[in-house]
Amino acid sequence: MNAIAIDQVAVDLDRVPVLHGVSCAVSSGGWLALIGPNGAGKTTLLRAVAGLLPHRGTITLDGMDLAALRGRGRARRIAYVPQIPVLPPDMTVADYVLLGRTPYLGYLSAPGRSDRAKAAEALERLDVTRFAARRLSRLSGGERQRVLLARALAQEPQVLLLDEPTSDLDLGHQQQALELVDDLRQTRGVTVLCTLHDLTQASQYAGHLVLLAEGRVEASGAPAAVLTEELIARVYAARVTVSTGPGGHPVVTTVRPPPAGASKPGRE
Amino acid sequence: MIRTRGRRLPAARAYGVAAAFLVAATLVSALIGAADLNPLDTITALLDRIPLVHLPSGLSPLDRAVLFQIRLPRIVLGAMVGGLLSVAGAGYQGVFRNPLVDSGLLGSSAGAGLGATLAIVYLGHQGPAAVPIAAFAGSLAGVAVAYLSGAVGGSGTATLLLAGVAVGLFLTAVQTYVLQRSAQDLQQVYSWLLGSLSGATWQQAGEILPYSVVSVAVVLLHGRHLDVLSVGDEEARALGLHPGRTRLIVVAACALAAASAVAVSGLIGFVGIVVPHVVRRLTGTSYRLVLPLSLLGGAGFLVLADTLARTIVSPAELPIGVVTALVGSPVFVWILRTTAAVRT
DSSP states (O other): OEEEEEEEEEEEETTEEEEEEEEEEEETTOEEEEEOSTTSSHHHHHHHHTTOSOOEEEEEETTEEGGGOOHHHHHHHEEEEOSSOOOOTTSBHHHHHHGGGGGGSOTTOOOOHHHHHHHHHHHHHTTOGGGTTSBGGGOOHHHHHHHHHHHHHHTOOSEEEEESTTTTOOHHHHHHHHHHHHHHHHHHOOEEEEEOSOHHHHHHHOSEEEEEETTEEEEEESHHHHOOHHHHHHHHOOOEEEEEOTTSOEEEEEOOOOOTTOOSOOOO | OOOSSTTSOOHHHHHHHHHHHHHHHHHHHHHOSSSOOOHHHHHHHHHHTSTTOOOOOOOOHHHHHIIIIIIHHHHHHHHHHHHHHHHHHHHHHHHHTOTTOOTTTTTHHHHHHHHHHHHHHHSGGGHHHHHHHHHHHHHHHHHHHHHHHHSGGGOOHHHHHHHHHHHHHHHHHHHHHHHHTOGGGHHHHHHHHTOOOTTOOHHHHHHHHHHHHHHHHHHHHTHHHHHHHTTOHHHHHHTTOOHHHHHHHHHHHHHHHHHHHHHHHOOOOSHHHHHHHHHHHHHOSOHHHHHHHHHHHHHHHHHHHHHHHHHTTTTSOOOHHHHHHHHHHHHHHHHHHHSOOOOO
16 A cells, blocks of 8 residues: 555746656555655655645545645644754754644644643654753754654654755764664654665665656666666766675665776775 | 753743733832822722722822822833733744844834824824824834735745835835925924823723734734744644744734834834843743743833833933833843843
8 A cells, every 4th residue: 555656746946847747656654765866856856745845746645635635634644854954943852842743733722731742752752852951952963863853753644754864964873863764664654755865775774766867757666676887877977886785785885987097996 | 841941930930020020110110200109008009909909098189190190001001012012023023033023123113103204294283193093004004015015925034024124114215205394393203203101091001902902812822833933934834834824913913013002102112122032031932931921021121111211301201212222222232141142
């Protein structure tokens, strides 16, 4: 059963076509990673799914057209974590995570006991309870990523949209963040739709890759089928080798081009 | 409310401090003035007015008249104006995510100024009675024009803010032109522009009461929405909020609050910036606290400022706008320098 089905979605930004009829789907509880060079339309597609951009074509969630869902209804099902979120510097972590309960609040009602409990649970789940009272400006990159995920989790979404969730993090925190997301996916059955720059990470975590280039789907399928040397060379204009890693996933390694005019081989 | 740092006040205590400040400001203002009222008798006379409380007071009938017909209406009107300006300032700051925005923004002050000037210059001796209505209408019209010109295409806050500046400059230019052609009214217009609560009556307080109640209630009810807006329009939308709708509602309510204040007091600057900022320093940035505390704090601040305005150069009066800036600026700088930075 597909949780999210994207069918012939096209988006214009400032009248410039950015996506031209993109179709792809991710099954319930699955993880789909959008990969592709800068400007390929990955973030645009994510924002279209989040309902933040007008688009043509249809996007359905469990067979239900998302265009029919407005505002809070959509926000109860889909949580969106942008690549560069706006973090009010003096807001506390606890208050920020509580914002995740917004879609469940009536127009004039304030967060109640159950909302606070849900927020507290999200803090606990992402192991950030101990700095609940800290201000957002005082968080490290790794802590910030956890807090963002906690806010998304407080939304109790069926679908998690993550735009470059690892872009600001060091190697260890990248791994931690992705493991956390995978854990949420497995324990809560959350469907994950994300963009990732690191192709090896994408192949390790996502069951399904969609390679976008210039607003079109260039390739789609299991990591081993999408991550080929020829395809990456063509789409990214990059020299890479693709080998098989310890877990059987494709590992993409960049290769330096030979120095111009040099005939001897480079360093080993 | 979670305490962010040791220095921040928990919500209950913050309300207590703000309420105590307002009560203290009221008492100080009730006791100070040309007529020398006995402090104890004054306090008992005031308490006697509280329902179900009956206390004998030794105030003479004349002193009673001074207290209940001169000082008290002025205190109540000052408190209302201060509260309205502070809530409007805080509301605008939330809508525009900008701590430097205040209640006179978006053509509000300029529109009021133009309205009052037109009334004074062209309506002759009916002028004085028409000034509040003209200022009220001018203030609302200024905001409406700014909003309509700035909100085209559902664009963000910066465009709206710039449109407000443009409309404000335009209205001020018209006002300057009108004024320049009728120099004999200069004094009267100028003293209105600087703001004053002299001649405050219970009737004035009653006239702006309905608008005050409605506008303040609407703004206060949107505190949580302003907190959501603080993560930006896009994320607020992803959380299910309608940023444009929220902005329209809060701007309309803030405009009504500012117009009500301006109608009875003229232009009083500074209150709408300084009070919410001090509140933020003490309690954090959540608008669910900042808005109601600004209401209380602003009320107390303006009552004190007005007390200074009518006593410093007694029997003459200083324009209250001069006092709020003269006293407020150094206090504000002192606060900025002695407390940790709060960004919004």
